Amino acid sequence: MGVSLTVLGTSGGCPGPAAAACGYLLRTSSTNLWIDAGAGTMANLLQHIGVSDVDGIILSHEHPDHWTDIQGFWVAAAHFVNPPVENVPVYAPTGLRDHVYAPNLQSNVFDWHECEPGDKIQVGDISITFARAQHPVLTLAMKIECEGKVLAYSADTGPAFSFRELGDHFDFAWTEANDIDEIIKRDAPDSHISGRQSAVMSKDAGVKRLMLSHIRFIADREKVLEEAKSEHPDVFLAQENRIYEI
Ligand SMILES: [Zn+2]
Numbered sequence: 001m002g003v004s005l006t007v008l009g010t011s012g013g014c015p016g017p018a019a020a021a022c023g024y025l026l027r028t029s030s031t032n033l034w035i036d037a038g039a040g041t042m043a044n045l046l047q048h049i050g051v052s053d054v055d056g057i058i059l060s061h062e063h064p065d066h067w068t069d070i071q072g073f074w075v076a077a078a079h080f081v082n083p084p085v086e087n088v089p090v091y092a093p094t095g096l097r098d099h100v101y102a103p104n105l106q107s108n109v110f111d112w113h114e115c116e117p118g119d120k121i122q123v124g125d126i127s128i129t130f131a132r133a134q135h136p137v138l139t140l141a142m143k144i145e146c147e148g149k150v151l152a153y154s155a156d157t158g159p160a161f162s163f164r165e166l167g168d169h170f171d172f173a174w175t176e177a178n179d180i181d182e183i184i185k186r187d188a189p190d191s192h193i194s195g196r197q198s199a200v201m202s203k204d205a206g207v208k209r210l211m212l213s214h215i216r217f218i219a220d221r222e223k224v225l226e227e228a229k230s231e232h233p234d235v236f237l238a239q240e241n242r243i244y245e246i
């Protein structure tokens, strides 16, 4: 089957009109890894795989647009499938679990691992190395290695972070691109990046193919892309429920 990335949601900060918040499904021939679980992403996830098919979950940080759908996943995993799903590994920054509703009740479903920048984990045949993104709370950017491919995901970050901290060659990467350059530099210079900033950083780090996601629903998406295209030769906007072969 090869490696693929299914986009479960692309809306930055919160869901938008008919658009889920952030989430992705990374699949290899033997492993299904759910990366970020913002509102609406579980509804999309279940269009592609079943509740019992999730081999692991990574949550990049505690902002709610990146994790709240694991609450619903717990209900379905514990009560809607037979046998119930147990011990799905969840990797998240230290402290995120404190925000979860009824974490002790969920202990049979989730096997929580608190992670720090520099940690390296393994889910099935997928290896993940974490680095610290530039964001107001502890946020895990990541390098993902599987079936000979190297991918990277910035999570939410300001421009002080670079994929170079994780390597200098990536077959595929995706980042946030919260809004156009002028608005990011004025309103969120230390916590988010524009499509243009993403493109500059990604090109410098040897990213062959770049996908932009986590775009605010009030942003001009085409302008975000246009700015990025001026800095990177192969960049596109993430489309919800599209499957990208890596
Ligand atoms: Zn976010």
Ligand SMILES: [Zn+2]
Binding pocket: 061, 063, 135, 156
């Ligand atoms: Zn955030």
